[in-house]
Amino acid sequence: MIDALDLLTNASLWAAVLRIAxxxxxxxxxxxxxxxxxxxxxxxxxxxxxxxMAGWLTVHGGGDLWAGLAVAAVSGALMGLIHAMLTVPLxxxxxxxxxxxxxxxxxxxxxxxxxxVTVGExxxxxxxxxxxxxxxxxxxxxxxxxxFAQTAPTYLALATALLLAWGLARTPLGLAIRMTGENPHAxxxxxxxxxAIRIGAVVAGSALMGVGGAFLTMAxxxxxxxxxxxxxxWICIALVVFASWRPGKAxxxxxxxxxxxxxxxxxxxxxxxxxxxxxxxxxxLLSIAALILVARRAEVPEALMTPYRRGER
Amino acid sequence: xxxxRRAHVPLHLAVAAPLGAVAAALVLAAGLxxxxxxxxxxxxxxxxxxxxxxxxxxxEMLTRATPLILTGLAAATAFRARLWNIGGEGQFYLGALTTxxxxxxxxxxxxxxxxxxxxxxxxxxxxxxxxPAFLRLRFGxxxxxxxxxxxxxxxxxxxxxxxxxxxxxxxFGWPQSVPVDGAFRLxxxxxxxxxxxxLLVAVATAGxxxxxxxxxxxxxxxRAAGLNPxxxxxxxxxxxxxxxxxxxxxxGLAGLAGAIEVMGVTGGVTTTMSPGxxxxxxxxxxxxxxxxxxxxxxxxxxxxxxxxxxxxxxxxGVPSFIADVIVALSLLTMLVALLFTTHRVRR
Numbered sequence: 001m002i003d004a005l006d007l008l009t010n011a012s013l014w015a016a017v018l019r020i021a022x023x024x025x026x027x028x029x030x031x032x033x034x035x036x037x038x039x040x041x042x043x044x045x046x047x048x049x050x051x052x053m054a055g056w057l058t059v060h061g062g063g064d065l066w067a068g069l070a071v072a073a074v075s076g077a078l079m080g081l082i083h084a085m086l087t088v089p090l091x092x093x094x095x096x097x098x099x100x101x102x103x104x105x106x107x108x109x110x111x112x113x114x115x116x117v118t119v120g121e122x123x124x125x126x127x128x129x130x131x132x133x134x135x136x137x138x139x140x141x142x143x144x145x146x147x148f149a150q151t152a153p154t155y156l157a158l159a160t161a162l163l164l165a166w167g168l169a170r171t172p173l174g175l176a177i178r179m180t181g182e183n184p185h186a187x188x189x190x191x192x193x194x195x196a197i198r199i200g201a202v203v204a205g206s207a208l209m210g211v212g213g214a215f216l217t218m219a220x221x222x223x224x225x226x227x228x229x230x231x232x233x234w235i236c237i238a239l240v241v242f243a244s245w246r247p248g249k250a251x252x253x254x255x256x257x258x259x260x261x262x263x264x265x266x267x268x269x270x271x272x273x274x275x276x277x278x279x280x281x282x283x284x285l286l287s288i289a290a291l292i293l294v295a296r297r298a299e300v301p302e303a304l305m306t307p308y309r310r311g312e313r
Numbered sequence: 314x315x316x317x318r319r320a321h322v323p324l325h326l327a328v329a330a331p332l333g334a335v336a337a338a339l340v341l342a343a344g345l346x347x348x349x350x351x352x353x354x355x356x357x358x359x360x361x362x363x364x365x366x367x368x369x370x371x372x373e374m375l376t377r378a379t380p381l382i383l384t385g386l387a388a389a390t391a392f393r394a395r396l397w398n399i400g401g402e403g404q405f406y407l408g409a410l411t412t413x414x415x416x417x418x419x420x421x422x423x424x425x426x427x428x429x430x431x432x433x434x435x436x437x438x439x440x441x442x443x444x445p446a447f448l449r450l451r452f453g454x455x456x457x458x459x460x461x462x463x464x465x466x467x468x469x470x471x472x473x474x475x476x477x478x479x480x481x482x483x484x485f486g487w488p489q490s491v492p493v494d495g496a497f498r499l500x501x502x503x504x505x506x507x508x509x510x511x512l513l514v515a516v517a518t519a520g521x522x523x524x525x526x527x528x529x530x531x532x533x534x535x536r537a538a539g540l541n542p543x544x545x546x547x548x549x550x551x552x553x554x555x556x557x558x559x560x561x562x563x564x565g566l567a568g569l570a571g572a573i574e575v576m577g578v579t580g581g582v583t584t585t586m587s588p589g590x591x592x593x594x595x596x597x598x599x600x601x602x603x604x605x606x607x608x609x610x611x612x613x614x615x616x617x618x619x620x621x622x623x624x625x626x627x628x629x630g631v632p633s634f635i636a637d638v639i640v641a642l643s644l645l646t647m648l649v650a651l652l653f654t655t656h657r658v659r660r
Binding site: 093101106111114280287 | 316454465592638
């Protein structure tokens with residue numbers, strides 16, 4: 001028990017929290033952006049897989065790390081565009097289309113990967129993002145290791161959260177996006193195009209999901225392998241609900257979740273006699289518990305999952 | 314351009330929709346096969362030969378179709394009532410594990426034990442979906458996320474059991490559960506192949522599900538609950554009772570798939586025994602437009618793609634993940650095709 005408490009004062013635990021949270025922050029912000037505009041994007045799991053593959057592949061093929069992130073964003077955006085075209089102008093089931101995108105994007109990622117890396121070959125590695133060295137700041141005991149020695153995409157994730165929180169709450173575009181998720185008819189009455197806004201939000205949100213996936217292959221690990229996203233996308237969908245569709249709370253939720261994940265990883269080695277699967281189950285069960293806690297007072301966007309058709313009520 | 318709902322779906326459109334969707338998916342996937350440096354027509358020919366080219370190939374394909382029929386029925390019954398059961402994979406595994414656990418030392422003769430074990434597998438799957446259904450009814454928790462997350466929990470649980478209390482001591486260190494007793498192995502339909510009696514059970518189940526959904530009051534209530542919950546409630550349908558019933562049926566069907574796979578093919582449970590039967594069941598259900606009879610045909614198509622792609626991979630070097638691409642693409646194209654069967658385009 002002493003061991004379990006000792007872990008909490010260990011700087012490497014808290015450094016891991018930010019690292020584990022990074023793909024979740026990108027993912028949850030992406031999902032949140034789609035849903036605030038009124039579109040549920042269950043393609044997230046596959047889009048993250050696609051981003052992970054595309055980013056890795058770019059660097060493997062000789063590209064820059066930042067070019068890899070950009071390609072991951074574009075590949076995510078393309079998958080998002082398919083989902084947007086099916087669900088917004090055509091008004092098809094967002095559940096089924098999203099699951100279809102997940103199946104398609106992950107299958108396509110594995111297929112393209114296998115064109116390059118044959119079965120049995122050990123996964124080729126790339127030179128991933130390195131922790132930044134911010135000089136004296138990184139040398140501060142504890143805080144330096146936790147806050148000032150992360151990889152660049154982690155800071156990008158935190159900046160994106162702040163930007164999205166500000167953009168949604170304080171800009172005319174943010175207002176239009178939120179209004180499209182609440183009442184698209186009112187948007188139309190304002191002379192704006194709810195269909196274009198929804199498509200744009202889904203494409204932009206999916207690009208963020210792609211970047212989140214790329215973090216896995218380009219910073220957390222240094223190679224791609226099937227099933228590597230491991231339900232992180234679904235956890236992001238749960239976190240959006242937990243965060244009541246607010247970017248600030250989504251950031252906190254992702255950090256909280258990452259804390260439990262980092263902690264269970266360390267408990268696995270500290271606590272003897274409990275099968276490791278029990279610890280691995282904890283994050284998923286925790287997400288379900290969080291959903292139960294907030295479900296009653298969730299402020300769901302009014303028009304979420306309701307297709308908008310011009311001239312129909 | 315506007316879409317206007319048709320009053321009736323003409324039969325020729327209902328049949329043309331899945332065929333058109335599959336054709337479109339194959340055309341789209343042809344580009345990817347070309348990227349592997351293989352002619353798409355050669356590849357598809359190798360695929361057909363691999364799945365239907367010999368007696369052995371056909372039996373292997375039908376063996377693969379058996380669990381897909383049941384997971385497809387599981388998705389179809391749930392989706393009809395707008396219960397988004399995406400947990401077929403977990404229900405499959407829990408059904409399989411329960412069957413191996415109880416069937417390992419069940420003191421019953423074979424002909425009695427087999428149906429008992431099928432019921433056990435169904436009960437496990439039903440219980441697993443009853444949880445998320447209850448959470449939706451009681452707390453308003455979206456069942457999509459809960460069923461998806463439970464898939465991961467169940468597979469970890471299976472891993473824990475087969476490395477722990479249910480470990481097969483005779484499996485040479487390979488993590489595998491104890492097998493079901495030999496008395497409960499389903500007999501082969503064709504000698505010296507893997508095709509087993511489970512195929513007939515699955516097809517008969519499709520018939521029963523069709524009868525229940527189309528010809529009973531409960532089936533009508535379940536459909537009404539999906540089409541228009543408000544109107545159904547106004548007409549006196551108890552929505553909570555109906556949704557729980559649908560959940561038990563749907564989860565039970567996916568659990569039955571796991572039970573039959575264990576008794577018919579694998580004997581014991583491993584964490585890799587399902588190549589995504591639960592998720593593929595969703596595609597099967599959609600290709601069938603959620604109709605139980607169509608589910609059998611759609612399962613045969615999906616099994617053909619999967620078994621054929623393995624053979625194609627061996628013959629041409631195209632990665633067999635192309636099967637997952639084709640199946641996923643046909644889900645997306647079917648979704649569009651369904652729109653044109655239920656709606657007409659007005660300018």
